[in-house]
Amino acid sequence: MAPRPRPRAARPTLKDVAREAGVSARTVSRVLNREPRISERTRKRVMAKVEALGFRPNLMARNMRVGSRDAAVGLVIPDLANPFFGTVASGVEEVIRTRGLNLVIASSDEDPDRERSVVTTLLERQVMALILVPSAGSDHRYLRHERRHGLPIAFLDRPPAGVAADAVLSDNFEGAARAVAHLVRHGHRRIGFLGDEPAMLYTRRERYRGYRHALEAASVEIDPELIDHGHHEGDAAAATIRLVEREHPPTAIFAANNLACMGALIALTRAHRRDVALVGFDDFTLADAFEPGTSVVAQDPERLGVTGAELVLARLDGDRSGARTVVLPTELVARGSGELPPARGLS
Amino acid sequence: MAPRPRPRAARPTLKDVAREAGVSARTVSRVLNREPRISERTRKRVMAKVEALGFRPNLMARNMRVGSRDAAVGLVIPDLANPFFGTVASGVEEVIRTRGLNLVIASSDEDPDRERSVVTTLLERQVMALILVPSAGSDHRYLRHERRHGLPIAFLDRPPAGVAADAVLSDNFEGAARAVAHLVRHGHRRIGFLGDEPAMLYTRRERYRGYRHALEAASVEIDPELIDHGHHEGDAAAATIRLVEREHPPTAIFAANNLACMGALIALTRAHRRDVALVGFDDFTLADAFEPGTSVVAQDPERLGVTGAELVLARLDGDRSGARTVVLPTELVARGSGELPPARGLS
DNA sequence: TTGTAAGCGTTATCAT
């Protein structure tokens, strides 16, 4: 056995409390869990020692004995600093807290290898459920074992690859198509597409599909010169400049995610090109702080998180039905920038 | 003992692998931990069974046996959806991941009671360290026991109350004073203060102190009529309107946090009052997307998180020196809005 | 009302 030297000032255990109070461990456990048959006198004495020693029950030990699972849900997102994912995380946390579960969070940085590595630790941690915003290009076949063992898994914002699991997605195709149709309706025929990266990203593909669909429906030819991308604001700003400086520039831009849209706004402002119509995908706090306001296709990231968390909780409650995919609607919010007419002579 | 019915399809344990492979548990453990004296033949056989069963070592059990502490750091922030705190969290995660530690995150919603309750679960989870953005009005005396037992605790953005612990703060006073002095230098004497809530919040108090200090240094009288507040964008926007519609309105506004600044931008745009000078506290992505650009006192939320995490890691590595307070500098970023002259006839 | 002993899934000691 292990005569491991306790680190100095080791935290007191239930046994320590028992010894100090002159009772058995069983009795301390009873007091702590508010079990009925305990004399008030013992209870008092035990609680006094608990206070005095600053005792904290060891949840790991408890969970192990009681269910051999950690009372926590694991969440993997690409980037905690991105307000979109932060809001998703917030929705998840809100829901699982009502069940007394904790949230173990990890960033994957959009890297499939890192995603797999963090998911593995979460699984080894014995989380009760897993919620995942998968990275582009990751393969989730390795999760099949967990599914078989009944671990609830939900994918958010992007679907799983290689495993049947619950998913909560926004209606990217429809939202993008509506945005572009909106621009067409306002007279635009040269509409730029500013996508995120990598191009294989699910949301990017769906939104691009929506863009093409709307243009085709309006019999507008797709011009590859009008397609560009940039995942961060800086890249997107540069791409925007490239677009508007083309020989045959677009009169409108559809910015296919939040960072791309911010990049476009920065670029258009700095270039004094507020004549270019703009619709973004995903709403943001300051959309109203522009003149004209920024029109967007609004998603509901909080609801994405809430719905995903509710799904896994239902599974924990015994829902054994087949894997479900919930698609959340998007909403076109017209604030002005998407309703600008084409600049004269360019449409 | 507990003849608790295993949940259907319970996950395989190390013992299961051992039985299937026809070896002892100790041997499986050896293989998994890459311990030296193991025959290639047994290793192969064991690994095959590990794969076949989809075995995941139970980290809870391991941690318990090995250190009786969870290989995780607990982080409590007011709100995951606020990009400021999201970025702080991102900084923390980045650092602790390099040590193979996980992040258990909880929102306190600026509520001291909830803060205490989530901190308590984190402690019971046996996290190796605690990082905290405390809520206004919370009292941390209950953490003294943990400090005594050697648990590393760091406070971010706001200092602890009632316990000596490491803290990482921004230089709020200095930053605010510089912002207001900057406005004074550009000719303003009627400068509004748009604070966050509650007024007892540390950052709010410090920034208000900086505001008063700069005005007093310039012999400008403090006008209570120019002090208002609003913690969320909506409230802040309403407060901004109240300010600029006063009989003797301010010619400049100092918005003392990120949400207040965004609220001010929204209100000023909608009211077509881009003549009012504005300096915000805390930078934001779209600051450059306005005409003129929004001048701000930039903090470094990521660095706040990184520094806090590094502090607790140093403690884990044995640093027993006294509680330290690190103050991070702020930077005045002039983009135009803070350099506007006072509107004619109003200064 | 309280205590004893077993056991959750690992790893450490000591054998062999």
Next chain:
DNA sequence: ATGATAACGCTTACAA
């Protein structure tokens, strides 16, 4: 090179 056994801190069946 491998195994038997105890132990981490807690809860639970059973006994007293």
